[in-house]
Amino acid sequence: MRRCDGGSTAGGLLERLGRPRAAPRARSGPAPGGAQPRGAGSRTGRQQGRPPPSEVTLPAIFQPAASLVALYGTPGHDEINPALVLALTTPLFFGMMFGDVGYGLVLLAATVAARRQLGQWTPVAVTCSLASAGFGLLCGSVFGVEHWLPAVWLRPVEEPFRLLAAALWAGVAFIFTTFVLKASTLFRQGRRLEACIGLPGGAGALAYAGAVLGVRALYAQQGVPLIAWGAVLAGTTTAALYAVLEIRAHGRSKMADLASDYFHLLLTLLTNTLSFLRLAAFAMSHAALSTALFLVLETIPQTPAWWAVRIPVLLLGATLILVLHTLVVAIQTIRLEFYEGLTRYYRGDGRPYRPLSFPARTPT
Incomplete structure (x- = not known):
């Protein structure tokens, strides 16, 4: 039987990018000053039947996806790190479900404003916001209005x-x-x-x-x-x-x-x-929600005296659409990545590599 060659497949690229590798072995011999390293015991992880820890190295461009991978689990030393796949598909899925130029840019501005609170999730939110605005250009949608821009690709409702x-x-x-x-x-x-x-x-x-x-x-x-x-x-x-x-x-x-x-x-x-x-x-539900908001606005008279009512209704409706659709689409994106994706090829039962540390010596 002809043996398959894994190096010629797409998996070969994934093994070279973001490839977990076994952690380096600690040097033998006593620690400096006779100190016992923290985390070290009389029995090693291999002797205890545990797998060796893995050290994950990723190019900087794929680091944001590492946070998503960590939600599922640490790659084992014999697994491929799926961060590359998640870095490409997560913005794609989010943007396709929430394609709107206006809401995408508002979400981007909110992400930049709350970057300290978001912490490590800021790059993920930025890429998803840009993907939302990008798909909005493809679909010609700006705050749910589909006649301000021409559709480069298609209009979801039509x-x-x-x-x-x-x-x-x-x-x-x-x-x-x-x-x-x-x-x-x-x-x-x-x-x-x-x-x-x-x-x-x-x-x-x-x-x-x-x-x-x-x-x-x-x-x-x-x-x-x-x-x-x-x-x-x-x-x-x-x-x-x-x-x-x-x-x-x-x-x-x-x-x-x-x-x-x-x-x-x-x-x-x-x-x-x-x-x-x-x-x-x-994607179609976003267009439907925007249409419902516009129908509510049409029931309010367009006279100048009623603008004090129309503007708050418009702002409240747009805020509800932004918050609810962002939460729902984010949950659905994670579901697709985890349930339809990671469960098929990834265990995530590895142990992260943590270097041994030595207690500080107190002068005598």
Whole structure:
């Protein structure tokens, strides 16, 4: 069987960027002045059965995403750090669900004003605010008004099916990336066969790509292309071969575990893909909320005497839209990243590396 080469995959880039590495070993011998280092004991972490700590190194541009990764857990020494993926996809998801130039710039100004309170979350909020303003330019939306700017891409309310299709394709690309990351992680753990022909690795990615091509052809009322049939058949066949090899190696007790894992993976593939429809749903809900605010304003007379009522209603409504939609979209973005993404390829059960420190010597 031809051995797969992990260096040629996209996972190779991710291993070089933000790659957790085992922490350096402490020097042997007594500490300076005979002091016992803090955290050091008679038994090392390896002797206690714990994994070695990992030291995460990231380029400065990807440091903001490290805060999101830390919410889920520290990368293990044999895992790929997902900060690169989160740094790219988190602003993308947030901006697509909250695409508005006006609200995005207001959110950016609020982030800069509250940067001390936000602390390490300030860069994440800044990138999401800029993404919101950027998608607002693509959709031609300024504070919910869609006739001030031309739409470079589309208008969510006028082209909902096109927006839904874009959300689904974003989900397909994201889930396919998780297969690549899972296969790369399996390579790092020495499970090369599973990375190549296991369902969580290469075989699953092949079958998933074929299934997506087949569904797309059926939706377009075309015949399923031969390449789609071949990809699904090759993926399922190699996954079945891997299952047989595992059962022969570990006995029939492995059969129930594999059946449960494979069934859960196939079931979640469908639900995870459809879950990305929320990208389009919340984009359209933002337009609907803005329309509702404008309808309320139309019930107030436009005479100068009523401007004292119209202006507070407008400011209150816009503030409610900004606060509520920001909170909801932020929660949905984290959900997509964690549940649809990290749970598929990342454990996050590592231990952060903390250098040994020595107590200060008091002069005698």
